[in-house]
Amino acid sequence: MAIVTIRDLNKKYENGFHAVKDVNLEIRDKEFMVLVGPSGCGKTTTLRMVAGLEEITSGEIRIGERVVNDLPPMDRDIAMVFQNYALYPHKTVFDNMAFGLQMRKYPKDEVLKRVRDAADILGIEALLERKPRQLSGGQRQRVAVGRAIVRHPQVFLFDEPLSNLDAKLRVQMRVELKRLHERLETTAIYVTHDQVEAMTLGTRVVVMKDGYVQQVGEPLVLYGQPANKFVAGFIGSPAMNFVDVSISGDGRHAETEGLRLNVPDRIRAHGGKRLTLGVRPEALRIANGSDEHGFATKVDVVEPLGNEILLNFRAGGAPMVARVDPGVRLKAHESVRFAVDPERLHFFDATSEAAL
Amino acid sequence: MLIERKWKKWVFFYLPMAVFIVFTLFPFYWMAITAFRPDNELYATWRQPNAAPLWTLHPTLEHFVGLMKTTAFPTWLWNTMAIALVATGISLVCGMFAGYALARLKFRGSEFLGTAIFITYLVPQTLLFIPLADIVRDLQLGNTPWALMLTYPTFLIPFCTWLLMGYFKTIPKELEECARIDGATRFGAMVRIIFPVAIPGILSAGIFAFTLSWNEFIYALIFMSSADQKTVPVGVVSELIRGDIFFWGQLMMGALLGSVPVAIVYSFFVEYYVTGLTGSVKG
């Protein structure tokens, strides 16, 4: 229903902290856009500026056709779900959900209908007369979501809405949110520090760090073609392994102590340079006799997770993790040979950290 | 729990506790039994052999009747009540507004203002009563209840502001942010969301302010001159001592009746009062 456009957005606090730097984003209609990054990266500040809860230092935010820079939150036609749910403790669930409609003076029967509909969608009809303190964490979460959807806003804003839930509930709610978004078809901006949430929920994902946007893209693009070392390390779990290497003079090998790997052709131009090599744990496999791109090492720690096994070891002076098939039988301190397909290696400039 | 011998508990706990209770409550007991004691029993000297001052043998209502007949006591009671309620109301409204502004809004000079209000909190009434009497007279407020309804807030507003500011800070910011997104103005979010959530804090501040108003003496003594405008404390002091003669029976009856309403209010809200009291000194 609405496109959100963010242009040259900056936020500088009075104490001099520059939280958001030159952010440009276009969130498409009906898109589920996730802002992800470590704490202090500016993602929440950006969201709060869209909501109208923080003043904009410079730049412009549009929702639909309107520039909303100077509009108070009530006029922006948005709804927000907060990390601590922010349910009004003195109001019943019904009144919590009806508040936004009542403030806009909707007729009573319309309020009733919309709250009922939302409660039905979220399965909280039985809770409507309760007070927030009588609800479990998951139920509160649903009410908070319900309060947002009754309004049929142009944009949903989510500020880490799942991080107060336990792990199991979080996975469940994640799926429900995704289903809900498909059903409501409303533009959503979702802030989280959890890259799994970002990957599973986002139509597109924005990775932020130190106030700057690092990369914007669909989840699999971020995973497969990270723009820089930070994105590469942030997306994916366990995280990508990094090791500093030198490219041989002929540009065919990446080398460091105890490690020598063939590199793809596109790296040939960097012969003789020092680069950072990145390899995802799932790109490493246990070498068989015919593999030529391998290296030998010793396993430190074995983490059997059931559906997979994580092998921790050191190579080229850096700690590394490999993710292998659960059928592999290896014990700590055993020797092992790993192989990796050159096309699955990532390379980053040693100083700018940009992907090559 | 640490284990303790029985005799130790008697010596170090029950005995001192009993002494504290007697010390604290005896004056009230004495006030009460004197109020119902006929004059002939009342004025028994300390050395009189058969006197039994600790108990009233023939309780009487003569002091009550005397108090009602010869003085405007019910009017004083009413005045005290009305003044305390209005002063508390004004102070609560001002304190809620100012406390909210200082706790939540960012504006230049907020720190300075907070400190200034804290300093006025600590200004005692006895420092300024002389010029204040002139101001009250110049504003044509002398000898009217408004003289006290408007001056009591000078020591109640800083207290209420201070207490409520602390309380508002404990309420998550997201509540009002959510209300503002839901369509409320800043002012609307404060009134519809923050104030209702802060009711325990507001009650604490209100109860405490009410007892302070009821207790006030020097302003009432100076600003109110005619007998029918006085508050209980001032009325008892100025109308029940004629010349050098103390009407002890009526005095104690007046003191008792003047204490009962505030004690009743207090007993209903002890927990809120205690919160207000302990909150009043927190930074």
Add this chain to the structure above:
Amino acid sequence: MGRGRARQDLHLRAEQVRVSRLTRLLESEKALAAALLAPGVAILVIFIAYPFVMALWYSLTSIRVGDPGHFVGLDNFTKALNDLIFQQAFKNTVFYTFWATIFKLALGMWLALLLNRSFRFKRIVRASMLLPFIIPTVLSAFAWRWMFDPTFSVMNWALYHGGIITDRLPFLSSGDWAMWCAVLVNTWRGMPFFAITLLAGLQTISPDLHEAAALDGANAWHRFWNVTWPLLLPVTLVVVVFSVIQTFSDFQLIYVLTGGGPANSTHLIATYAYQIGVGSGLLGEGAALSLFMFPVLFAVVWVQLRYLKRMENG
């Protein structure tokens, strides 16, 4: 929901979010802050800041009731310093404040420690312990005055019949005795404030600390000085500051109990200022006398503020 519905919603909204211009203005944080602070600040300016300036002016003039007077410089202050009664009143105020605060702190701490244990009727005992603090001081001071009555004193009666004294004690009729009696009544009245506030502080101290100290072999006395007292020090300091301000500027207790007598021996600064300013109508001199409280109060408040700042930073 389809697009048609959504558009209709938008249309509805455009009509329904309509708020007055005043409310719009109050969406600015600064405007709202100003509006919210205005009523309270107005009252405080009119009835505290302005009178304070007036008090300063009065103290420099010879104003009296019905006579605006003229500027006399510091005459009122030098006169006060040479006034024997004022010297006495100042000494009394310091004496009264010092001893009453010591007693209130010691007894209040003791009472708080007792109330911090669990026992039957704890709630009602705690509630009744606060009575002296909430009952109007003037009224309870009368009860004390009646208990101290020279002829009909119940305390003299009890002590005489208990065989402790043979002659009556001159509670309020001797200067020295009267001052101590005032300290006693002030202690009685202010002790609950100390006790309840310190009790609130005590309840935040984890019992584990005491049990750990007990396991280390500390007896109750050592546990108090090594665990309770240091942890309670911040609360104690604040309570003492409040109490010092209240006691130093006290008026009503002395006004009722002794009226400053016998022979001006129990006058405090406030009661003497009242006698000169209101009783004799010498407004300028009375204002000057009151202002002698200011430096002391200011010093106490300053200590308090510095302490608060340090708490915020630490």
